[in-house]
Amino acid sequence: MRELTKREKSLLGLVVATVVVVLLIKMGPAIGGVGLGGTLALKREQLQAAQDLVALAQITKQIDDKLRVQVGLQGGVISESLVQEIAKERDALENLNRARRASDLANLHPALEAKAGTVLAYKKGHGKFESLDALKSIQGPIFEGEPAEAVIRKRISNLAKKAGLKPQQLSVKALSSKKSEKLPIQAKQNLILYLYLNELETELKQLEKQREESEQKLAEAEQEVMNAIYDAWWSDDDVSDTHSDEKKNAEVEKESNEQLVKGKLGATGEESEIESKKTSTPHVSEKLADDSQTHVDSHRQFARVPEVIPSSLRIELIQFIQSNIKLQMEKVVDFKKGFIEDQIKVAEIPSKGGFLGIGSKAAETQVSLKEGGILLAKFEELINRYEDEIAYDSDGETEDALNYEQQLKVLAKYIGQIVDQKKKLRGWFAKVPSTHKPEIYIVEMNFKGDMGKVVKLIQSIESSTKWLFVRNFRMAADQKNRNKPTLGMTLSMVAKVL
Numbered sequence: 001m002r003e004l005t006k007r008e009k010s011l012l013g014l015v016v017a018t019v020v021v022v023l024l025i026k027m028g029p030a031i032g033g034v035g036l037g038g039t040l041a042l043k044r045e046q047l048q049a050a051q052d053l054v055a056l057a058q059i060t061k062q063i064d065d066k067l068r069v070q071v072g073l074q075g076g077v078i079s080e081s082l083v084q085e086i087a088k089e090r091d092a093l094e095n096l097n098r099a100r101r102a103s104d105l106a107n108l109h110p111a112l113e114a115k116a117g118t119v120l121a122y123k124k125g126h127g128k129f130e131s132l133d134a135l136k137s138i139q140g141p142i143f144e145g146e147p148a149e150a151v152i153r154k155r156i157s158n159l160a161k162k163a164g165l166k167p168q169q170l171s172v173k174a175l176s177s178k179k180s181e182k183l184p185i186q187a188k189q190n191l192i193l194y195l196y197l198n199e200l201e202t203e204l205k206q207l208e209k210q211r212e213e214s215e216q217k218l219a220e221a222e223q224e225v226m227n228a229i230y231d232a233w234w235s236d237d238d239v240s241d242t243h244s245d246e247k248k249n250a251e252v253e254k255e256s257n258e259q260l261v262k263g264k265l266g267a268t269g270e271e272s273e274i275e276s277k278k279t280s281t282p283h284v285s286e287k288l289a290d291d292s293q294t295h296v297d298s299h300r301q302f303a304r305v306p307e308v309i310p311s312s313l314r315i316e317l318i319q320f321i322q323s324n325i326k327l328q329m330e331k332v333v334d335f336k337k338g339f340i341e342d343q344i345k346v347a348e349i350p351s352k353g354g355f356l357g358i359g360s361k362a363a364e365t366q367v368s369l370k371e372g373g374i375l376l377a378k379f380e381e382l383i384n385r386y387e388d389e390i391a392y393d394s395d396g397e398t399e400d401a402l403n404y405e406q407q408l409k410v411l412a413k414y415i416g417q418i419v420d421q422k423k424k425l426r427g428w429f430a431k432v433p434s435t436h437k438p439e440i441y442i443v444e445m446n447f448k449g450d451m452g453k454v455v456k457l458i459q460s461i462e463s464s465t466k467w468l469f470v471r472n473f474r475m476a477a478d479q480k481n482r483n484k485p486t487l488g489m490t491l492s493m494v495a496k497v498l
Contacts, residue, residue: 072465075142077115078135079154085109087132096135097128114145143497149174152441152495155465160445163457169446172495180435188429189338192422193325199302204318207311301425303417306410310402313382317411320378340422343375344368344415367416369408379411439497443468446490454489461493468495 086092086109099105102116112119118140123129143151149172160167305314325340327333335342344367351363369376383402458470472492 077118077138077140082111083132083135093132148497159460164453165447165449167445167447171444173442175440180437183434190329192425193329196302199300200318200322207315302421306414308410316382340418343370343373345370367412369412441495443493443495
């Protein structure tokens with residue numbers, strides 16, 4: 001092989017350089033896109049996480065007040081002494097009703113600025129204050145705008161007073177070291193269950209109200225029929241006409257009762273056929289109720305119990321589910337996966353190719369109620385009782401009013417939806433930090449009294465306030481008065497302010 005000349009070497013170098021430049025120009029955006037795409041993907045993931053946490057905050061707000069009441073973190077935010085101070089101000093009530101911002105309330109009294117959100121929200125929901133005493137009925141976070149030490153001191157003093165004890169000395173000290181505490185996984189699980197129970201409770205109240213209205217309409221319709229019979233009986237018509245009218249009214253009564261029964265026991269269980277014939281245009285109040293229901297449903301995180309199930313069965317079904325979930329949360333009954341999850345079995349059906357695409361079926365998931373499960377047993381009991389006591393025709397013969405297989409299928413689908421929706425919420429809760437830093441205070445109270453009152457105080461602390469609990473109790477004989485010796489007692493407590 002001959003050696004390349006200088007000219008040929010130069011040309012070859014130029015070609016190589018040109019190829020490299022062309023490749024860099026073509027691949028540059030792709031290479032840069034790797035880094036840019038990774039950054040965009042990270043930003044997109046962070047944005048989605050933030051959106052999920054915002055949605056989670058909106059969801060948990062629905063049950064926030066209930067939980068706060070249960071743990072003692074919700075209560076009156078305006079004390080009687082503060083109301084008395086506000087009353088000293090000139091035109092206090094007029095200024096209170098005119099207030100629209102925190103600064104307006106601060107001008108009325110400095111202590112109201114930190115409570116402005118709660119006060120203004122109350123006024124928006126209830127309208128103008130009729131008197132300053134109405135401020136005492138405002139409920140909100142008890143630590144809002146108040147030093148934690150003052151709130152703790154006031155709570156313990158009130159509990160001691162109710163128990164018949166008078167503290168001689170009461171000290172509240174904050175711990176200097178604020179260690180992070182790990183949030184138990186069970187706490188997140190229970191919060192999901194609280195949310196589900198809250199929606200079930202709302203649904204139950206709606207069904208009970210519908211049942212009450214339906215029963216009232218039925219009673220009114222029956223009374224109208226009886227009134228018509230009495231009017232016909234006491235009419236001035238001749239005897240033959242009277243007999244004819246009696247026969248006609250009896251037929252009307254029989255037909256009406258049949259319609260009432262069928263209307264009451266329809267699939268929705270909400271409106272009788274007689275009422276539906278009276279008008280086809282919904283009343284304004286009914287439309288508003290429907291709009292309100294739509295608004296409520298838009299904030300739901302769990303499916304409603306299917307309406308194809310009769311309302312009387314839905315009511316008992318919801319009560320049964322509520323009862324077992326509460327037992328699960330209180331650890332009275334130990335369900336392996338959880339009450340809801342233990343009630344179904346999931347079968348994965350593989351896909352089928354068919355012949356040349358003909359008869360092919362995609363893979364699917366089939367959900368059914370687990371045999372031997374307590375939910376299936378309860379639902380079968382409800383269906384049998386419904387058919388025995390309710391589903392009957394005009395001759396008293398039992399009808400097959402419910403499609404048994406369909407009822408089981410829709411219930412299994414509903415439970416499957418609840419399981420999936422719980423998984424979705426668990427994914428959101430997984431993004432919530434697992435640690436938190438509560439403010440911890442050590443409280444010591446010295447007092448004198450008999451043991452019965454002390455026991456009453458300790459019971460009040462443990463049962464009424466979940467953020468305050470007893471750590472230690474000491475007592476010693478007081479020898480100052482030898483004729484009448486008494487016991488000096490010291491109660492040590494811990495307060496956790498979340």
